[in-house]
Amino acid sequence: MTTPSLASLHGNRACALGAIAAGCRFFAGYPITPSSEIAEQMSRELPRADGVFVQMEDEIGSLAAVIGASLGGVKAMTATSGPGFSLMQENLGFAAMTETPCVIVNVMRGGPSTGMPTRPSQGDIMQARWGTHGDHPIIVVAPASVQEIYDETIRAFNLAEELRTPVVVLYDEVIAHLLESVVLPQRRTVATVTRKWARGDEASFLPYAETDDLVPVMARPGDGHRVHVTGLTHMPDGFPTQKPDLVAKATQRLLDKITINRDRIERIERFETEDADVVIVTVGIVARAARRAAQDLRSAGVRAGLFRPVTLWPFPEEALSEAAAKAKRVLVPEMNAGQLALEVERILGRERVARLNRIDGEPIAPADIARRVREIAA
Amino acid sequence: MNEAVRTPFDIKDYLRLQMMPHFMCPGCGHGIALRCLLWAVHELAIDKNRLAVVSGIGCSGRVGAYIDANTFHTTHGRPLAFATGLKLARPDLKVVVITGDGDCLAIGGNHLIHACRRNLDLTCLMLNNEVYGMTGGQVSPTTAIDRLTTTTPHGNAEPTFDACRLADAAGASFVGREVTRQAPALKNVIKAGLAHEGFSFIEVMSDCTEIYGRKNDLGESPEMILSQKSDMRPEAFGNVADEPFRPNRLRAGILVERDRPEYGKVYRERAAAERAKAKAKA
Numbered sequence: 001m002t003t004p005s006l007a008s009l010h011g012n013r014a015c016a017l018g019a020i021a022a023g024c025r026f027f028a029g030y031p032i033t034p035s036s037e038i039a040e041q042m043s044r045e046l047p048r049a050d051g052v053f054v055q056m057e058d059e060i061g062s063l064a065a066v067i068g069a070s071l072g073g074v075k076a077m078t079a080t081s082g083p084g085f086s087l088m089q090e091n092l093g094f095a096a097m098t099e100t101p102c103v104i105v106n107v108m109r110g111g112p113s114t115g116m117p118t119r120p121s122q123g124d125i126m127q128a129r130w131g132t133h134g135d136h137p138i139i140v141v142a143p144a145s146v147q148e149i150y151d152e153t154i155r156a157f158n159l160a161e162e163l164r165t166p167v168v169v170l171y172d173e174v175i176a177h178l179l180e181s182v183v184l185p186q187r188r189t190v191a192t193v194t195r196k197w198a199r200g201d202e203a204s205f206l207p208y209a210e211t212d213d214l215v216p217v218m219a220r221p222g223d224g225h226r227v228h229v230t231g232l233t234h235m236p237d238g239f240p241t242q243k244p245d246l247v248a249k250a251t252q253r254l255l256d257k258i259t260i261n262r263d264r265i266e267r268i269e270r271f272e273t274e275d276a277d278v279v280i281v282t283v284g285i286v287a288r289a290a291r292r293a294a295q296d297l298r299s300a301g302v303r304a305g306l307f308r309p310v311t312l313w314p315f316p317e318e319a320l321s322e323a324a325a326k327a328k329r330v331l332v333p334e335m336n337a338g339q340l341a342l343e344v345e346r347i348l349g350r351e352r353v354a355r356l357n358r359i360d361g362e363p364i365a366p367a368d369i370a371r372r373v374r375e376i377a378a
Numbered sequence: 379m380n381e382a383v384r385t386p387f388d389i390k391d392y393l394r395l396q397m398m399p400h401f402m403c404p405g406c407g408h409g410i411a412l413r414c415l416l417w418a419v420h421e422l423a424i425d426k427n428r429l430a431v432v433s434g435i436g437c438s439g440r441v442g443a444y445i446d447a448n449t450f451h452t453t454h455g456r457p458l459a460f461a462t463g464l465k466l467a468r469p470d471l472k473v474v475v476i477t478g479d480g481d482c483l484a485i486g487g488n489h490l491i492h493a494c495r496r497n498l499d500l501t502c503l504m505l506n507n508e509v510y511g512m513t514g515g516q517v518s519p520t521t522a523i524d525r526l527t528t529t530t531p532h533g534n535a536e537p538t539f540d541a542c543r544l545a546d547a548a549g550a551s552f553v554g555r556e557v558t559r560q561a562p563a564l565k566n567v568i569k570a571g572l573a574h575e576g577f578s579f580i581e582v583m584s585d586c587t588e589i590y591g592r593k594n595d596l597g598e599s600p601e602m603i604l605s606q607k608s609d610m611r612p613e614a615f616g617n618v619a620d621e622p623f624r625p626n627r628l629r630a631g632i633l634v635e636r637d638r639p640e641y642g643k644v645y646r647e648r649a650a651a652e653r654a655k656a657k658a659k660a
Contacts (some may be wrong), residue, residue, distance in 0.1 A: 226427065
């Protein structure tokens with residue numbers, strides 16, 4: 001059977017298919033609404049693809065198992081929602097520190113705490129960036145359609161492998177369960193990336209040596225280099241250190257690894273921002289509403305545009321500055337009490353930035369955004 | 379017989395000598411446990427390249443770094459979960475977990491019972507020194523009743539876990555316990571655990587002389603190690619539920635050996651059948 005070229009899928013199913021297409025062969029997870037369909041799909045697909053699915057005893061163990069599989073050399077993923085994502089934070093930091101590629105899908109639901117399991121939210125924008133402790137690198141992608149969930153899940157794996165880092169795929173409950181047409185490329189046409197492996201017979205090998213792109217070459221167990229992997233701050237040889245100069249260097253490299261590779265990481269969508277008086281900045285399903293609002297406003301003579309960071313973290317700040325350079329006002333609509341707005345205000349200053357927040361478990365409608373744009377444009 | 383087995387055991391062949399001197403306290407039993415593990419690895423002629431050692435946090439967590447193998451020093455309480463992913467992804471590796479009484483029974487207790495239930499081919503060494511040594515000597519789930527620790531300054535009032543009974547009840551297909559005093563016996567239990575197909579749980583009665591021993595006036599290392607011997611009573615395993623853990627009657631040796639399907643094998647067989655079915659349909 002060949003992969004169909006066009007399929008009608010909901011977001012969570014597209015996520016699982018994207019992962020398989022990207023080469024994911026290990027999934028560990030724990031049931032949680034509204035992400036469980038990803039695990040269900042993976043439990044069906046992975047054995048057929050010669051991969052492994054395991055339902056772990058909790059989300060902590062899920063990410064641990066994923067990291068374990070990835071350390072063994074297999075592309076691995078987990079999927080969860082807010083409460084589970086909170087439980088994963090310590091091991092997410094371990095993946096960042098040990099530079100273990102992995103993909104974590106977080107389908108956002110209403111919070112805090114158990115909140116509203118079946119209602120959409122964008123309340124984890126800041127948790128996705130700062131959830132684990134310490135100064136750490138992270139990449140977060142925020143798809144806005146079912147097609148983009150498929151594509152961005154593949155890209156998440158590629159970025160994870162290329163840069164040896166955890167990558168979070170962050171989307172809301174609306175697109176998780178939205179049914180849309182998706183173009184599925186033939187599997188062999190999907191461009192996939194695999195991390196740089198050590199051959200295993202190099203005379204001297206440092207598992208955390210500094211390379212040009214700051215991404216160290218990885219040793220696969222069994223290939224010959226018997227390396228030590230630790231969440232303790234470590235030297236290029238992998239062993240722990242507390243020497244201030246070495247600690248500073250190691251931590252800085254982790255952060256720089258993302259910074260110097262920003263061009264490879266950042267992806268944005270711009271819609272009619274060139275002459276816009278008001279630029280709307282938002283992600284996920286709200287961006288779909290914002291695009292519609294911008295179109296409606298344009299036909300009514302209000303020059304509105306949309307800036308959407310597809311890569312949410314690191315935030316594409318230069319692209320935003322450029323897109324909003326001429327805008328008189330900037331609106332940040334989001335399904336939370338104001339998280340993305342903090343970053344936009346940091347980049348553009350508070351004077352021009354207005355907010356539109358919804359925290360009642362309902363998505364923001366195009367008309368709500370259009371009304372708010374008219375208010376601030378006046 | 380394999381060539382490697384005929385060579386006498388030299389611990390230096392299995393250690394990262396550049397890591398010496400090690401950081402364990404004088405009198406700590408963990409070094410004996412490490413030696414016995416490597417001795418067993420040697421006798422079974424396990425290839426160092428294919429040996430993966432996964433550890434958690436605490437004194438036990440640091441032991442792995444001295445082993446010249448693929449070593450993973452993971453997060454507190456989670457080594458069994460990391461090892462589960464590693465072993466499922468890489469069934470060709472021999473995966474050993476080194477954990478402690480706090481790591482395995484407190485913060486990681488959930489992973490332990492599910493690892494026992496799942497019966498994946500892992501060997502778990504729980505180094506039980508009855509205390510959180512790394513953090514300065516706090517009470518652990520195996521600290522005996524009335525003992526003094528930095529968080530039980532008036533004596534421990536909490537009942538203890540019998541880790542082996544817990545592992546047995548959760549379905550571990552191999553359960554063993556040995557004292558560091560009897561190194562060859564400990565080596566043999568570890569060896570049997572390593573050779574066992576399925577989840578093997580081995581409790582190593584270690585000792586923390588510097589912190590726990592000193593605080594409770596248990597004597598120097600030789601006294602502590604000798605008392606392990608007198609604590610061991612072969613008849614008691616299985617009927618000491620209401621007894622405190624130590625001083626107590628503990629049985630040593632191989633306590634449980636049962637024939638249960640190894641999870642990884644079962645999963646791979648089912649997956650292969652599923653692939654064959656899909657192929658037949660296509």
